[in-house]
Amino acid sequence: xxxxxxxxxxxxxxxxxxxxxxxxxxxxxxxxxxxxxxxxxxxxxxxxxxxxxxxxxxxxxxxxxxxxxxxxxxxxxxxxxxxxxxxxxxxxxxxxxxxxxxxxxxxxxxxxxxxxxxxxxxxxxxxxxxxxxxxxxxxxxxxxxxxxxxxxxxxxxxxxxxxxxxxxxxxxxxxxxxxxxxxxxxxxxxxxxxxxxxxxxxxxxxxxxxxxxxxxxxxxxxxxxxxxxxxxxxxxxxxxxxxxxxxxxxxxxxxxxxxxxxxxxxxxxxxxxxxxxxxxxxxxxxxxxxxxxxxxxxxxxxxxxxxxxxxxxxxxxxxxxxxxxxxxxxxxxxxxxxxxxxxxxxxxxxxxxxxxxxxxxxxxxxxxxxxxxxxxxxxxxxxxxxxxxxxxxxxxxxxxxxxxxxxxxxxxxxxxxxxxxxxxxxxxxxxxxxxxxxxxxxxxxxxxxxxxxxxxxxxxxxxxxxxxxxxxxxx
Amino acid sequence: xxxxxxxxxxxxxxxxxxxxxxxxxxxxxxxxxxxxxxxxxxxxxxxxxxxxxxxxxxxxxxxxxxxxxxxxxxxxxxxxxxxxxxxxxxxxxxxxxxxxxxxxxxxxxxxxxxxxxxxxxxxxxxxxxxxxxxxxxxxxxxxxxxxxxxxxxxxxxxxxxxxxxxxxxxxxxxxxxxxxxxxxxxxxxxxxxxxxxxxxxxxxxxxxxxxxxxxxxxxxxxxxxxxxxxxxxxxxxxxxxxxxxxxxxxxxxxxxxxxxxxxxxxxxxxxxxxxxxxxxxxxxxxxxxxxxxxxxxxxxxxxxxxxxxxxxxxxxxxxxxxxxxxxxxxxxxxxxxxxxxxxxxxxxxxxxxxxxxxxxxxxxxxxxxxxxxxxxxxxxxxxxxxxxxxxxxxxxxxxxxxxxxxxxxxxxxxxxxxxxxxxxxxxxxxxxxxxxxxxxxxxxxxxxxxxxxxxxxxxxxxxxxxxxxxxxxxxx
Numbered sequence: 037x038x039x040x041x042x043x044x045x046x047x048x049x050x051x052x053x054x055x056x057x058x059x060x061x062x063x064x065x066x067x068x069x070x071x072x073x074x075x076x077x078x079x080x081x082x083x084x085x086x087x088x089x090x091x092x093x094x095x096x097x098x099x100x101x102x103x104x105x106x107x108x109x110x111x112x113x114x115x116x117x118x119x120x121x122x123x124x125x126x127x128x129x130x131x132x133x134x135x136x137x138x139x140x141x142x143x144x145x146x147x148x149x150x151x152x153x154x155x156x157x158x159x160x161x162x163x164x165x166x167x168x169x170x171x172x173x174x175x176x177x178x179x180x181x182x183x184x185x186x187x188x189x190x191x192x193x194x195x196x197x198x199x200x201x202x203x204x205x206x207x208x209x210x211x212x213x214x215x216x217x218x219x220x221x222x223x224x225x226x227x228x229x230x231x232x233x234x235x236x237x238x239x240x241x242x243x244x245x246x247x248x249x250x251x252x253x254x255x256x257x258x259x260x261x262x263x264x265x266x267x268x269x270x271x272x273x274x275x276x277x278x279x280x281x282x283x284x285x286x287x288x289x290x291x292x293x294x295x296x297x298x299x300x301x302x303x304x305x306x307x308x309x310x311x312x313x314x315x316x317x318x319x320x321x322x323x324x325x326x327x328x329x330x331x332x333x334x335x336x337x338x339x340x341x342x343x344x345x346x347x348x349x350x351x352x353x354x355x356x357x358x359x360x361x362x363x364x365x366x367x368x369x370x371x372x373x374x375x376x377x378x379x380x381x382x383x384x385x386x387x388x389x390x391x392x393x394x395x396x397x398x399x400x401x402x403x404x405x406x407x408x409x410x411x412x413x414x415x416x417x418x419x420x421x422x423x424x425x426x427x428x429x430x431x432x433x434x435x436x437x438x439x440x441x442x443x444x445x446x447x448x449x450x451x452x453x454x455x456x457x458x459x460x461x462x463x464x465x466x467x468x469x470x471x472x473x474x475x476x477x478x479x480x481x482x483x484x485x486x487x488x489x490x491x492x493x494x495x496x497x498x499x500x501x502x503x504x505x506x507x508x509x510x511x
Numbered sequence: 512x513x514x515x516x517x518x519x520x521x522x523x524x525x526x527x528x529x530x531x532x533x534x535x536x537x538x539x540x541x542x543x544x545x546x547x548x549x550x551x552x553x554x555x556x557x558x559x560x561x562x563x564x565x566x567x568x569x570x571x572x573x574x575x576x577x578x579x580x581x582x583x584x585x586x587x588x589x590x591x592x593x594x595x596x597x598x599x600x601x602x603x604x605x606x607x608x609x610x611x612x613x614x615x616x617x618x619x620x621x622x623x624x625x626x627x628x629x630x631x632x633x634x635x636x637x638x639x640x641x642x643x644x645x646x647x648x649x650x651x652x653x654x655x656x657x658x659x660x661x662x663x664x665x666x667x668x669x670x671x672x673x674x675x676x677x678x679x680x681x682x683x684x685x686x687x688x689x690x691x692x693x694x695x696x697x698x699x700x701x702x703x704x705x706x707x708x709x710x711x712x713x714x715x716x717x718x719x720x721x722x723x724x725x726x727x728x729x730x731x732x733x734x735x736x737x738x739x740x741x742x743x744x745x746x747x748x749x750x751x752x753x754x755x756x757x758x759x760x761x762x763x764x765x766x767x768x769x770x771x772x773x774x775x776x777x778x779x780x781x782x783x784x785x786x787x788x789x790x791x792x793x794x795x796x797x798x799x800x801x802x803x804x805x806x807x808x809x810x811x812x813x814x815x816x817x818x819x820x821x822x823x824x825x826x827x828x829x830x831x832x833x834x835x836x837x838x839x840x841x842x843x844x845x846x847x848x849x850x851x852x853x854x855x856x857x858x859x860x861x862x863x864x865x866x867x868x869x870x871x872x873x874x875x876x877x878x879x880x881x882x883x884x885x886x887x888x889x890x891x892x893x894x895x896x897x898x899x900x901x902x903x904x905x906x907x908x909x910x911x912x913x914x915x916x917x918x919x920x921x922x923x924x925x926x927x928x929x930x931x932x933x934x935x936x937x938x939x940x941x942x943x944x945x946x947x948x949x950x951x952x953x954x955x956x957x958x959x960x961x962x963x964x965x966x967x968x969x970x971x972x973x974x975x976x977x978x979x980x981x982x983x984x985x986x987x
Contacts, residue, residue: 077612077613077614080838081833081838082594082612082613082614082838082839083594083600083602083607083610083612083715083716083833083834083839084592084593084594084612084614084616084712084713084714084715084716085614085712085713086711086712086747086748086749086750087749088746088747088748088749089749115829117828117829117832117875119832119835119849119852121835121837121848121852124833124838125832125833126832126833126835127829127832179848181837307876307877309828309829309872309875309876309877309880310875311825311826311829311875311880311884314718314719314720314750314826315716315719315749315750316749316750317749317750
């Protein structure tokens with residue numbers, strides 16, 4: 037039997053929208069406030085209360101649809117009925133067979149095209165905090181519910197089963213994150229739960245129809261996503277290899293043992309009794325509104341990446357976390373600085389090595405100031421070390437590079453001045469110098485350090501080394 | 512002086528304006544009568560005495576205030592599924608027996624702004640599911656016209672309160688006839704407005720696509736005035752219609768000559784002989800006044816009762832899911848959250864509510880949705896279309912409000928379907944979303960009169976009120 041299995045993965049990503057207020061009421065949409073401080077009769081589902089759609093949420097959901105190349109449809113809301121204590125009405129207002137966004141796709145940085153089946157708008161639930169060790173409601177003695185999150189707008193993005201590996205799944209979620217961030221739809225923090233991922237995984241022999249899938253829940257980080265899918269592929273492959281059948285079920289990923297565990301079988305699955313919510317009408321996205329929103333999308337990560345590659349070349353970008361550059365929106369700084377005439381490679385290197393570490397405290401580093409620093413470095417008026425200091429100072433203090441150079445006496449020493457200082461260091465450290473001259477390489481580092489100290493870091497370490505070796509050869 | 516002396520809101524307003532008595536005195540008259548007589552009827556579940564008196568005194572102190580308010584100092588009773596801030600709201604259910612809402616329904620705000628004084632909350636079938644008020648968890652209401660009979664339902668407490676002069680006006684809710692049927696049984700006027708005319712914000716939902724709040728009153732004038740006060744667009748209710756404010760009260764007249772009115776054959780045919788005879792008398796009278804009256808056949812209405820009993824329970828099964836003991840209302844402890852929910856709902860809901868939750872859950876279930884719920888929605892569309900067609904040829908339609916006169920307490924409790932049949936004539940208006948009114952007419956049979964239902968097209972309440980006023984005047 038052929039043990040080589042193909043993996044088929046579809047992902048359901050829930051992202052909380054970055055709106056001022058909740059989906060159906062005027063309660064603030066904020067994370068981390070004290071429990072049950074952001075609630076009202078509507079998001080608590082008190083008897084008699086009714087939902088009214090938040091237009092800002094609707095607009096953001098349309099923007100997501102547009103960014104994912106979806107069709108934007110007239111839509112309605114359905115009720116998804118099931119009992120759970122953190123759901124105030126014991127139904128979730130969601131979308132079912134008439135969702136807002138359908139039939140889209142995204143192209144991953146590696147070139148893979150992943151279909152988007154739908155991206156629909158729905159409400160989030162509250163949060164249950166269970167006592168007891170297992171964290172499962174059925175067996176814990178007590179549970180506390182925080183309804184601050186209840187009614188927060190969510191968009192559920194369902195991919196087609198186009199993803200072929202755990203790494204590709206990761207790449208997909210990373211790209212989706214960047215897109216959502218770039219269009220300002222969500223703050224996509226997995227650790228705060230504003231981006232949540234469920235994975236549908238199955239394996240099959242090449243050429244065979246789809247295998248039986250399992251849905252994996254509780255994937256709270258990209259690391260968990262990869263680990264859980266890895267585990268699941270191995271588990272299902274082993275079952276199939278031994279001639280048995282995979283059971284369709286929902287599985288829970290346990291971070292501590294790195295395994296997935298059966299949560300409920302297909303037979304135990306809820307019958308959600310979807311039906312159109314009679315409290316809400318028919319929503320037809322206005323053509324003009326959609327046009328305006330499309331224009332407001334700006335450049336998407338894929339376009340930004342293409343631009344960077346065009347200017348810097350593909351090899352410069354390999355082994356660099358380009359996604360992080362895009363997440364921090366540093367591509368703008370790079371392109372603008374280069375656009376002003378700065379050296380592309382040095383500009384990019386300074387961003388990767390210095391600016392990324394300073395993020396987010398880089399408000400004062402304008403492209404103009406950044407270019408000035410890069411130019412100084414290129415013309416060797418300052419050393420790379422000094423450039424680093426300068427970037428940090430300018431970023432945080434917001435002053436002109438020239439002022440800081442003067443104040444900190446950062447300008448590079450000319451060669452004669454440096455030679456004079458080196459001669460003095462040799463004179464002051466005769467014993468060490470003699471050891472170096474006699475062939476002991478160890479004191480070199482010490483001597484360079486002494487020179488750097490004497491120049492207060494204004495010397496270029498490489499130049500100092502070079503002069504010291506010259507001096508040795510003529511000693 | 513006795514509250515029975517005031518036959519209408521108009522009369523009471525006149526007495527207040529002429530300073531024949533103060534608002535506090537007026538309100539006290541009503542509370543006195545309630546205390547004296549409501550033990551015989553059980554119209555009220557909760558009285559708002561302290562707050563009502565405080566409000567009355569405040570109005571008295573400021574009575575010279577020039578701002579005229581349409582209901583200044585007028586006592587109003589509210590069905591107990593209309594949410595009142597700080598005043599217990601039970602929906603006639605054990606599961607909410609101690610719930611004190613933190614907010615007011617939009618209609619309550621509007622009433623208060625109009626100067627009305629809420630005297631109390633009235634009895635009802637649990638969650639408005641029933642046609643006799645016998646399904647209240649707190650005991651039935653009796654018909655003031657004959658206490659051995661039911662007042663109808665589900666807004667039986669509100670209808671009976673008007674009939675017994677325990678309030679000048681009242682609000683109820685009508686999902687399948689719950690205002691008009693008890694109005695007919697108690698001999699008062701009851702209105703179900705166009706769907707979306709009155710905000711549902713703060714009405715505890717039974718079947719959201721059918722529910723509508725409406726007034727009970729002694730006469731058509733008062734009913735029109737009450738509707739003017741409580742209607743209007745509400746941004747808190749997505750199904751609220753965006754139409755101009757109404758002034759039915761001022762525009763009311765009983766000119767009917769030239770109107771084309773259809774008598775709905777299918778509904779009238781199903782009524783008792785005495786009911787048929789009465790409406791025939793009305794038809795003859797209308798003809799005398801140059802109303803063009805003819806019989807109209809609307810065959811799809813035959814399916815309105817079965818369609819209603821699929822749609823309403825389906826929505827109810829979802830609307831009532833929130834009563835689980837977690838956040839408010841009754842809680843019976845259990846070994847787990849699920850167990851607690853099951854125990855709470857088992858204990859907290861009555862049998863009729865459970866019957867409808869089960870029915871609704873079933874028809875929405877996977878594999879049954881298309882056969883039941885979807886089909887019922889199609890029937891609903893068909894019925895709407897049949898009404899649309901009818902209104903191309905008729906200004907208004909009429910038929911009896913109920914197939915029978917009030918039945919005895921307990922008579923239909925053992926047979927749910929016979930109970931459901933008492934809403935036969937009222938359900939079509941709910942399915943269509945159209946307004947209709949019940950107005951008493953004709954000779955008394957024992958203590959009762961027949962309720963005549965006038966049905967109108969969407970937003971055509973003015974015509975409906977005018978014909979109802981004619982009927983009322985003809986009855987005198």
